[in-house]
Amino acid sequence: MSRKFFKPRSRAVAGLAAAVALGTVLAACGGGSDSDGGDTAAAGTQADLDAALEAGGELTYWSWTPSAKDQVAAFEKAYPNVKVNYANVGTNVDEYTKLTNAIEAGSGAPDVAQVEYYAIPQYALSESLLDLNSYGLGELESSYTASTWGQVTVDGKLFGLPQDSGPMAMFYNEKSFEAAGVTEVPKTWDEYIAAAKKVNEYNPDWHITSDTGDGGQTLSMIWQAGGHPLNVDGDKININFEDEGSKKYTAMWNQLHEADLLSDQVGWTDEWFRAMGDGSLVTLLSGAWMPGNMIANAAAGSGDWKVAPMPTYDGGTPVTAESGGSSMAVIKQSENPALAAAFVRWLNHDPESIKIFIESGGFPSTTADLSDPAFTGAESEYFGGQKINEVLAAAAGTVQPNWSYLPIQAYANTIFGDTAGKTSYNNNSDLNAGLAAWKAKIDEYATQQGFTVE
Amino acid sequence: MTMASATAATVPPTSPPVRRKTRRNWRGWIFVGPFMAVFALVFIAPLAYAIYLSLFRRQLIGGNSFVGLDNYVQLFQDAAFWTSLTRVLLFLVIQVPIMLIIALVAAMIIDGARIYGANLFRIALFLPYAVPAVVAVLMWGFIYGDQFGLVGQLNDAIGTGFNPFDPSWILVSIGNIVTWSFVGYNMLLFYTTLKTIPAELYEAAELDGANQLWIMRAIKLPALRGTLVIATIFSIIGSFQLFNEPNILRPLVKSIITTDYTPNMYAYNLAFSGQQQNYSATVAIVMGLVTAIIAYVVQLRGSRTEDR
Known part of the structure; x- marks a missing residue:
């Protein structure tokens, strides 16, 4: 009978468990000896x-x-x-x-x-x-x-x-492109935006790709545009989303983002993979590790997909970034x-x-x-017999040099949704404002952690 | 009487009652000891350690330093914390009454036994409580999907564009999951209390010519008061500790369910992704105090009504 008084609702139990776990972890940190110093x-x-x-x-x-x-x-x-x-x-x-x-x-x-x-x-x-x-x-x-x-x-x-x-490449659904009347695979971002409009006009439920606000993906895209927003020098941190590369990315991506041409399917969910299988998600800008995931989770799309280098800003030689x-x-x-x-x-x-x-x-x-022919020459059934490693290995050689991450990157990525997501993604508004909000919160955290923010 | 005096007479004068008293105290500790040891280890020690932690600040650069009450000062100026606290308060004020009223009505109906298959109804209502919270939220997450989920199919069928993950609906969606999970539990609390009402009371009421509505008002509701207070306190604690539901839904809507969506999520993310254990401990302590105060006030008010 007294059990009900001592058995709180499982929500409370979960909270309690979290609190206890917290205590344990905190206790674990308390040792704080400098044994790693030597x-x-x-x-x-x-x-x-x-x-x-x-x-x-x-x-x-x-x-x-x-x-x-x-x-x-x-x-x-x-x-x-x-x-x-x-x-x-x-x-x-x-x-x-x-x-x-x-x-x-x-x-x-x-x-x-x-x-x-x-x-x-x-x-x-x-x-x-x-x-x-x-x-x-x-x-x-x-x-x-x-x-x-x-x-x-x-x-x-x-x-x-x-x-x-994970050199980035553009994975695209060839069948969907054909259906929507996109006859040539986009080589520049302008062509990519044009293709996005065609796809969406063909079927309002179809989207060129999805973006619900992901810090890691955004940074890779800025990297690909030649940006260098994260600068670290010892304990000094300088975040600058106003540099040329970052601006190039936001100006381009805003044309898709603000026009609501992107799907709001969240990456790695069941819906996302289904959309890959049924042709409604037409391209993926992703790392070279993506094919394995598609084969495993979006089997329905087998035979429809192809790989191409990332679109460029100037129509010149393809450049890419790591994801x-x-x-x-x-x-x-x-x-x-x-x-x-x-x-x-x-x-x-x-x-x-x-x-x-x-x-x-x-x-x-x-x-x-x-560069091993056995690796690059392998034909992928999922990609209709295309030698995808040839494209992806070539991408590996064209990654923009000199990129750096923050020493607090993991946390920075966690709060992307809190800041940029809330500011720019809930209402499809200017990405620059979102990135500014993100920078402000990272700066605040960095200061708390003892960095000098410039 | 005679027995007592006889015993008193046989007690030798050499054994003073004082010694017996100390011995009794010591024995008591043997019984309480194991509990006290475990209680100190799993309850008092972590609490004390959390308070200790909240007085320090560890930085990636600069290491650990004593900062006094700085963390508390920071917390009182931290908009993120107060927003999340307001959010769970709003949640509490709306969700808890809805849930308790549904549970109350269900308990009354089952107790009244006027419906066919009351037992089946009772088990069916209680069943969601037996579903682990994580599984329940994942399941609702699928149902809520506005493209391939049940909601998506309903939208297609009736031509609406309802999205449970919309910023203006998300708290309602979470409330729905919580209500679904805990109505059965609260219903069972109320139902067991109703079952303890002696049958004579009902007989007397019937003899006095009371109808079902009067029986409910004059007998059942007063009997439920104590349970209602307890159920309310549990629900308040649960609301303040809201964590599972939003945290599991978060990957689907990162820009809406932020890392500081509820106080518990804020504390969790500060500690586990931000490595800010000190500040996280501060959040936890202040939340604990707020919860304790509100639960205490409810209990005071509840028992006062009971006395009347």
């Missing part, structure tokens, strides 16, 4: 890594890569003295939360973790990652595409080895940094490991694989 000062060479592999030992590895388990198995087979404890502790932000807490607590972090490119500056700033140059891994630079290598390097220090890359992509990094807490670095080198450099990765649908960042 530099492991491992000045070594790649020969030390070979020795470490021979000597063996035990490693912990966090990753959400689909092929991670198979790669670990192959690694343990090649180096029987090494035991790898692999765990998938969650995808991106979920993993970062656990990783950050373990780093703050001073123990419990893995030796090796998957860290996306945008999150590298954040961990670099808190000095949580090992500089792989201390084992001579800088020598591997020529093996990787320039854009991915640039994203794992901060102030001359190498904080990870690139795993995959997403991960690297493997060694956490400074590691008790065996040489072995951890050796494992990272094997994971993202050894041909055997990369082969497993590609077979699982991954898009590599190693130039040798990107």
Whole structure:
């Protein structure tokens, strides 16, 4: 009988559970010792890594890569003295939360973790990652595409080895284009906007693409336009959405956005994939990792889709940007940094490991694989037999150089909806106002975190 | 009487009652001890630690420092927090009465047993409460879809353009999910209370010639008062802690359900995406205080009415 008095509604329970969880996490952070402060000062060479592999030992590895388990198995087979404890502790932000807490607590972090490119500056700033140059891994630079290598390097220090890359391309539904009377695949943004109008006129329920306000996607689009809005110099941050590239993007995208030519389907939902399958969502501006997702989730569209380079602003040579992509990094807490670095080198450099990765649908960042005829020549059934990797690998070579993310990028992306979304997306109004609102909130947060905002 | 005096006579004068008293106290602690230990560990310690945290500020650059009440000062000037608090207050003022009235009416109907298949009706109403909150919200999320969901199909059928995720409808949509989930639970609270009313009261009322409406007014409603107060307090706490429903719907409407949509979501996102554990602890403490005060006021008012 008394049970009802002590059994609050499950909503309350959930809140309570969250509060308790919060307490636990807070407690975990409280340790706050500076155990990660002491530099492991491992000045070594790649020969030390070979020795470490021979000597063996035990490693912990966090990753959400689909092929991670198979790669670990192959690694343990090649180096029987090494035991790898692999765990998938969650995808991106979920993993970062656990990783950050373990780093703050001073123990419990893995030796090796998957860290996306945008999150590298954040961990670099808190000095949580090992500089792989201390084992001579800088020598591997020529093996990787320039854009991915640039994203794992901060102030001359190498904080990870690139795993995959996501050069952006335009995926388009050829059948829908034909139905709507778009006879030529858009090569410039002007042609893209014209195509958007045709598609929408043909069927009001059809849209050239969708955009409901996504910070990561917006930044990639600005990157593609040649913008450089995020500037970081040590603890100084300067955000400028008034630069030429950003303005070029907003001026172009506003013509679609303000005219309500874009679908309000949210990415990665059931509706979004269905719209890919039934032809109502006509193009996707997305990373090279997209085909696997389409094959798995929008099977109905099989045979209708094709890939082309991103449209350009000036009709010249195609340029593109990166969208997403991960690297493997060694956490400074590691008790065996040489072995951890050796494992990272094997994971993202050894041909055997990369082969497993590609077979699982991954898009590599190693130039040798990107130019391998077996890779580029593969015909995709979903894309009507098109050699899509040829297009995507070419895109990987045309990424705009010199992009950088903020050391607080994860949080900045979380609040895009609160600011830019609320300002510009709920009523299809000028994107510049939305970006200004976003900048204001990031600036405020950066100041609270001790950065100097310029 | 004789027994007592006989016992008193046999007590040896060498055992003073004082010693017995201390021994009794100590025994009491054996029973209470395990509870107190767990209570201190899972309730008092996190609370104390949260208060401790709220007095500090950890920055990415500059590290951890003692800031006194700065976090509280910041919170009182934080528009995001007050907007979210106003939002859950609005939610509470509208959703809770609707939910409780539906539950009350359902309990009365089932208790009256004038309908066919009252048991089936009771179970059907209670069933949503058994659906895990996450599953319920995901399910409603699909129903609400204005393109492929049930709402979309209805729109197509009757030619309307209703969108439950529209900024002006979203709070109503969330309220609908919450009401759906918790009507059954509250109905059961009321129903069990109604079942404890002695049958003699009804007999007496019938003999006095009271009709069903009078029985409801004079017997059932007064009997339900205490339960109603408790159900209201639970609902108030639930509303202030609104988190599951908006947080699960958020990926669908990021620009409408913002990271600071409700106080709990604000605290959660500050801590887990913003690494601002200190400020998050401040939000949690102030929200806890606000909830406690309002729940206490409701209880005071509720019991006063009961006394009358």
